[in-house]
Amino acid sequence: xxxxxxxxxxxxxxxxxxxxxxxxxxxxxxxxxxxxxxxxxxxxxxxxxxxxxxxxxxxxxxxxxxxxxxxxxxxxxxxxxxxxxxxxxxxxxxxxxxxxxxxxxxxxxxxxxxxxxxxxxxxxxxxxxxxxxxxxxxxxxxxxxxxxxxxxxxxxxxxxxxxxxxxxxxxxxxxxxxxxxxxxxxxxxxxxxxxxxxxxxxxxxxxxxxxxxxxxxxxxxxxxxxxxxxxxxxxxxxxxxxxxxxxxxxxxxxxxxxxxxxxxxxxxxxxxxxxxxx
Amino acid sequence: xxxxxxxxxxxxxxxxxxxxxxxxxxxxxxxxxxxxxxxxxxxxxxxxxxxxxxxxxxxxxxxxxxxxxxxxxxxxxxxxxxxxxxxxxxxxxxxxxxxxxxxxxxxxxxxxxxxxxxxxxxxxxxxxxxxxxxxxx
Numbered sequence: 001x002x003x004x005x006x007x008x009x010x011x012x013x014x015x016x017x018x019x020x021x022x023x024x025x026x027x028x029x030x031x032x033x034x035x036x037x038x039x040x041x042x043x044x045x046x047x048x049x050x051x052x053x054x055x056x057x058x059x060x061x062x063x064x065x066x067x068x069x070x071x072x073x074x075x076x077x078x079x080x081x082x083x084x085x086x087x088x089x090x091x092x093x094x095x096x097x098x099x100x101x102x103x104x105x106x107x108x109x110x111x112x113x114x115x116x117x118x119x120x121x122x123x124x125x126x127x128x129x130x131x132x133x134x135x136x137x138x139x140x141x142x143x144x145x146x147x148x149x150x151x152x153x154x155x156x157x158x159x160x161x162x163x164x165x166x167x168x169x170x171x172x173x174x175x176x177x178x179x180x181x182x183x184x185x186x187x188x189x190x191x192x193x194x195x196x197x198x199x200x201x202x203x204x205x206x207x208x209x210x211x212x213x214x215x216x217x218x219x220x221x222x223x224x225x226x227x228x229x230x231x232x233x234x235x236x237x238x239x240x241x242x243x244x245x246x247x248x249x250x251x252x253x254x255x256x257x258x259x260x261x262x263x264x265x266x267x268x269x270x271x272x273x274x275x276x277x278x
Numbered sequence: 279x280x281x282x283x284x285x286x287x288x289x290x291x292x293x294x295x296x297x298x299x300x301x302x303x304x305x306x307x308x309x310x311x312x313x314x315x316x317x318x319x320x321x322x323x324x325x326x327x328x329x330x331x332x333x334x335x336x337x338x339x340x341x342x343x344x345x346x347x348x349x350x351x352x353x354x355x356x357x358x359x360x361x362x363x364x365x366x367x368x369x370x371x372x373x374x375x376x377x378x379x380x381x382x383x384x385x386x387x388x389x390x391x392x393x394x395x396x397x398x399x400x401x402x403x404x405x406x407x408x409x410x411x412x413x414x415x
Contacts, residue, residue: 072301077281104308104309105302108313111334113330115305116301123293123294127294217329
């Protein structure tokens with residue numbers, strides 16, 4: 001990245017806005033782009049809490065969930081324009097989205113779904129990424145997703161697919177270590193091999209989140225504490241490259257502020273290379 | 279001329295246009311299986327697809343509960359199972375608020391003798407969930 005390293009941050013959510021403001025040593029926040037009102041942003045109005053954070057020099061990165069760059073349709077101009085407006089209003093150094101499709105044939109999935117990782121799909125998605133990059137005022141980074149199913153068409157792993165996208169478009173990477181863990185439990189992914197396949201020189205930042213295992217299936221809930229295996233993946237990544245930023249995602253079932261602060265400290269200890277204990 | 283037509287003319291790469299059409303077909307078929315009860319496309323692991331189906335339905339249930347919290351207050355522990363029953367053959371059409379109302383209307387019809395029925399009917403009246411405070415009446 002052209003900008004300085006992001007540091008350690010947390011996903012800003014309206015439910016915990018004052019908690020986020022008071023977290024000690026917080027370097028930056030990520031905000032779900034679709035949760036902000038673009039009309040208000042255009043009029044120069046930020047949610048009060050984000051305004052306070054911005055004034056303190058805490059950087060804000062918009063994180064989109066509904067663009068669907070892995071879909072077969074051309075990227076939606078209006079959605080891209082809203083994402084661009086959000087990035088400009090927040091003075092963000094980059095915006096992030098997912099390698100996923102979220103709609104097809106007039107239906108909405110309501111969540112992120114894996115793309116078929118074929119060579120043909122790669123050409124389409126690379127073109128989508130280029131179109132998005134042309135419309136956005138700042139660099140774009142794409143995130144690996146948590147999957148419950150794999151396509152019979154897969155010719156590449158997600159890491160190889162992302163590496164191809166980096167090569168073809170210069171897109172940056174947001175690597176979610178909880179999603180790598182999810183895919184290890186649910187789909188048998190070899191996490192160490194996948195980390196070796198990712199071009200970590202393109203790494204913009206890393207996501208860390210909690211989840212829960214039920215009946216042998218890992219659910220990436222963002223509503224449970226961060227577990228040891230997820231921090232272990234962060235440590236494996238850290239052994240290969242120092243991430244410019246790490247962000248804790250917590251979306252629901254919010255714990256007391258001290259617990260969130262403790263999870264951020266656990267992340268900092270992994271980044272410092274210390275043995276990590278949750 | 280639509281943006282898509284302009285794209286087809288501009289791109290000048292028939293292989294890419296075909297790849298786009300093929301991707302649309304494949305993703306459409308999978309999504310049909312995931313949210314609209316369609317057949318599982320060939321080659322997929324049915325168990326994996328079922329887990330994803332349940333995951334998407336649970337996400338939808340939780341989102342509907344968040345946009346219209348009165349539903350859980352009225353239906354109590356019946357909300358979750360009822361919503362999943364509804365979602366199984368009612369694909370989402372017009373966003374989560376419309377989904378919440380459509381579910382409530384379905385629940386009133388499906389369970390006419392339920393104790394919560396009249397409360398749910400009051401909740402459905404045209405003033406809408408955001409303007410009514412049924413639990414204070």
